[in-house]
Amino acid sequence: MPDQHSLAEVERATRERVQHLPLDFTASHALLSLYRAANAVRGRLTNSVLRPNDLTWTGFLVLWTLWIWDSMETREVAESVGISKGTLTGVSKTLLSRGLLERIPSTVDRRLVNLKLSPEGVRLMEQIYPEFNKTESTVVGDLDKVQLTSMTDALRTLVETSERY
Amino acid sequence: MPDQHSLAEVERATRERVQHLPLDFTASHALLSLYRAANAVRGRLTNSVLRPNDLTWTGFLVLWTLWIWDSMETREVAESVGISKGTLTGVSKTLLSRGLLERIPSTVDRRLVNLKLSPEGVRLMEQIYPEFNKTESTVVGDLDKVQLTSMTDALRTLVETSERY
DNA sequence: GGATTATTGTTCGGATCCAAACGATTGGAA
DNA sequence: TTCCAATCGTTTGGATCCGAACAATAATCC
Numbered sequence: 001m002p003d004q005h006s007l008a009e010v011e012r013a014t015r016e017r018v019q020h021l022p023l024d025f026t027a028s029h030a031l032l033s034l035y036r037a038a039n040a041v042r043g044r045l046t047n048s049v050l051r052p053n054d055l056t057w058t059g060f061l062v063l064w065t066l067w068i069w070d071s072m073e074t075r076e077v078a079e080s081v082g083i084s085k086g087t088l089t090g091v092s093k094t095l096l097s098r099g100l101l102e103r104i105p106s107t108v109d110r111r112l113v114n115l116k117l118s119p120e121g122v123r124l125m126e127q128i129y130p131e132f133n134k135t136e137s138t139v140v141g142d143l144d145k146v147q148l149t150s151m152t153d154a155l156r157t158l159v160e161t162s163e164r165y
Numbered sequence: 166m167p168d169q170h171s172l173a174e175v176e177r178a179t180r181e182r183v184q185h186l187p188l189d190f191t192a193s194h195a196l197l198s199l200y201r202a203a204n205a206v207r208g209r210l211t212n213s214v215l216r217p218n219d220l221t222w223t224g225f226l227v228l229w230t231l232w233i234w235d236s237m238e239t240r241e242v243a244e245s246v247g248i249s250k251g252t253l254t255g256v257s258k259t260l261l262s263r264g265l266l267e268r269i270p271s272t273v274d275r276r277l278v279n280l281k282l283s284p285e286g287v288r289l290m291e292q293i294y295p296e297f298n299k300t301e302s303t304v305v306g307d308l309d310k311v312q313l314t315s316m317t318d319a320l321r322t323l324v325e326t327s328e329r330y
Numbered sequence: 331g332g333a334t335t336a337t338t339g340t341t342c343g344g345a346t347c348c349a350a351a352c353g354a355t356t357g358g359a360a
Numbered sequence: 361t362t363c364c365a366a367t368c369g370t371t372t373g374g375a376t377c378c379g380a381a382c383a384a385t386a387a388t389c390c
């Protein structure tokens with residue numbers, strides 16, 4: 001692993017730097033850990049599973065979402081994956097060109113376009129996801145059941161609080 | 166808030182879709198929550214604090230890192246922020262053009278370049294960070310002290326496990 | 331000491347990413 | 361029916377973002 005400053009070191013340095021300000025260090029450290037953890041997990045999954053299959057993180061999330069929900073309007077896919085509509089247009093173009101996706105224009109409302117996994121897309125997900133999930137399992141392997149459940153609950157609360165507005 | 170499927174809905178659909186496979190759903194749900202939370206928090210902080218000040222998330226992290234550690238080699242900054250060296254070159258160009266950063270070539274090793282906040286960069290951080298931290302505090306406000314500490318610990322474990330290799 | 335190896339920051343190509351502007355379409359109000 | 365506001369997916373411009381290739385420099389080997 002790189003010589004990245006450990007989280008503990010960063011926190012100590014932070015306190016020294018802004019000691020005189022009335023800050024919420026607990027919040028700051030929690031969210032720094034959150035950001036680092038998300039980044040680390042994403043990198044790990046990307047390198048070990050996605051890149052060998054020539055998939056990007058976002059591309060995989062789009063495929064996974066369509067795999068779970070079968071068919072969706074592009075607007076819903078973007079929301080579900082957490083990217084903008086414009087970004088989805090680009091990503092789905094990439095996946096479309098690889099034959100992993102199908103576009104199905106709505107007959108009811110001609111503004112709408114539905115996305116759907118192609119048979120090849122389904123095959124790819126059936127092949128990749130077990131491997132992806134195995135790595136996920138490894139990544140959380142150092143947490144016991146109580147810690148993991150508690151963390152998941154806390155993260156859900158964070159999502160709700162952050163998105164409230 | 167958008168009509169994004171709730172985490173609970175996604176989890177239910179996931180189980181139905183891949184029920185027949187021997188998967189670790191607990192791990193999957195935990196990491197889905199992790200990804201969503203990081204995204205939501207990042208978006209919230211970006212929209213409420215960073216964008217009004219014309220800063221990107223990564224740009225802010227670079228400034229913040231240099232604020233905490235005073236002066237660093239570019240390699241260290243990239244590692245600390247969690248981006249590649251090539252990305253840092255681009256981001257620091259942007260910050261440099263705004264006069265928030267200074268480049269200090271090393272006299273000892275002419276391959277090295279140190280980065281440092283300019284006086285204006287320091288002023289900007291002193292102005293922005295209290296506001297940034299206030300929003301951080303709000304975001305974690307629905308978690309009690311025990312939950313927050315426990316979550317932070319779990320996230321740290323996740324970072325270590327993910328980066329181990 | 332000369333050749334090889336390693337490391338640094340930059341450049342490059344290609345994919346993401348966003349907000350804003352846009353044309354097309356829809357649905358409601360006058 | 362005829363505007364008119366709302367919503368869809370796309371396009372645009374600009375900033376990230378990465379891995380790989382690169383030139384310059386430093387360290388190591390023999």
